[in-house]
Amino acid sequence: MARDSVLTCAPPPFWPQVGGFLPTIISGLGYTEARAQLFTVPPYAVALVFMIALASFSDRVQSRGLPVAAVFCIGLVGWGILFGVDPVGATAGDLHARYFGCICVVTAGYSSIPLIMAWQSGNTGAESQRAVSLGMLNTGKSRSSGRVAPLSEPSSYDLFFLSQSASA
Secondary structure, three states: OHHHHHHHHHOOOHHHHHOHHHHHHHOOOOOOHHHHHHOHHHHHHHHHHHHHHHHHHHHHHOOOHHHHHHHHHHHHHHHHHHHHHOOOOOOOHHHHHHHHHHHHHHHHHHHHHHHHHHHHOOOOOOOOHHHHHHHHHHHHHHHHHHHHHHHHHOOOHHHHHHHHHOOO
């Protein structure tokens, strides 16, 4: 069971957080700030429909692993498009491809969360174990990503790192 917990913590923690930067990414496609905010709605709408469809499919076939792997592949395709298509001097087709990449990244980030939580709770025995494992799943990513950031900063973050380590 510990192996399952480690495997479900494997998704990159930055996929769901791309929503905070999505207006900036979309404004880089040539839109004004107001239109960039407006164009953040379709990726979330696609992610919602895809998440519901994939969760229904996953429940119907009683499998979580392959749908999660498919979601991660969609995210990798999206990041590949965003990193591969240069926004400088891009044609209209390039900008459309980058917007499709944004849709893929947002869809992957938000569609994986309910599947991973269902997988974790389905692989845990008693209710108290399930509560602890879901809590560890939800806080493990934020704790680990919060510890990595101070390592790249000056030594003024040493006290923060020590306090975070002590609280874990």
